[in-house]
Amino acid sequence: MAKMIIDGHEIQAKAGATVLEEARRLKIEIPTLCYHKDLSSFGACRLCTVEIKVKGKWRLAASCQTEAEEGLEVRTDTDAVRASRKLAAELLYFRYPETAAVREIAAKLGVDVREAAEESHDCILCGLCTRTCHEIVGANALNFKDRGLGREIEEPKIEFSPAACIGCGSCAYVCPTGFVRMESVNGKRIIWDKVFKMASCEVCGRHFAPVEQLEFISRTTGVPIRSLMTCVSCR
Ligand code: SF4
Ligand code: FES
Incomplete structure (x- = not known):
């Protein structure tokens, strides 16, 4: 205390x-x-x-x-706090003027927000997806690619490692802008352009999680994969 x-x-x-x-x-x-x-x-x-x-x-x-x-x-x-927050919001709005999450917070903080021409879903580099992937999921499939060293100056961006991704979708749930797109249809899930086969629940037959995610859980917890083949509603 x-x-x-x-x-x-x-x-x-x-x-x-x-x-x-x-x-x-x-x-x-x-x-x-x-x-x-x-x-x-x-x-x-x-x-x-x-x-x-x-x-x-x-x-x-x-x-x-x-x-x-x-x-x-x-x-x-x-006054200093309000001015500083407004400046931070202005900078974000300047970079991502069509992104709803940015527009909403900027307007709330007193930035003059004009009508959006068309909604976009930019990556605002908040790092929520990378931290979720590392700290909660433990898959380490997302990393920040920082400004290049030496002569090549690059914009920082999120780097995706397909081999490490298990398709859990946590990054899509946590992303505040909708930049991370996830689609689950016909027994498949697509996220970061990687296609995952979904497992079917042994009881109700519903597609409930990517096979790679269940294999990852089995590997990291020691629980046999057979025990993971039932969805949450049927357990
Ligand atoms: S992809 Fe989404 S969660 Fe990840 S850094 Fe960009 S805005 Fe944030
Ligand atoms: S810097 Fe504190 S919430 Fe973003």
Whole structure:
């Protein structure tokens, strides 16, 4: 436990919690695009900015990456905080003007959002898919390809490793923009352009999960694959 102050409220913060988590416990609204409570923080969107007092001076910090420490003072709703969040939203809107998740948050933060010509589903590099793939699924099929070293400067992007992907679809569920497309039809699932054969439930016959995902679970848990061939509803 750490005693700290957020917007004048003295609280006992949980060990290891972030300022964002503690502020949300107080029902203080803080915008986020790259944060998920079950994943490590990444600090990509900068929408969650707050002010923290360091050596008597207020400075801006990403609340999802700032640990709630003993004696810390935090302000979440000052002119500087609002201006910083608006600037972060403007930058995102500038890069992805047709992406609904960006437009929505930018409008909320005071950015002048014009009508979209056509909806698009850009990758905003929030890293939610890569972290989910590594930290929750453990398949490690998605990685950030960062700016190239040396003379070749490339835009960062998500790199997909087909051999490692098990087709679980977690990245599609967590992606806030719809960039990760997944389609499950006629006993097949297509995701990141890889086609997976779906297993049929031994009881009801429904296609319920990619065979590769069941094999992965069997491999990593030691549960025989035979015991995994029944869907959740029939178990
Ligand atoms: S694909 Fe989606 S979840 Fe992954 S980094 Fe891009 S926007 Fe974020
Ligand atoms: S939520 Fe904190 S930087 Fe994106």
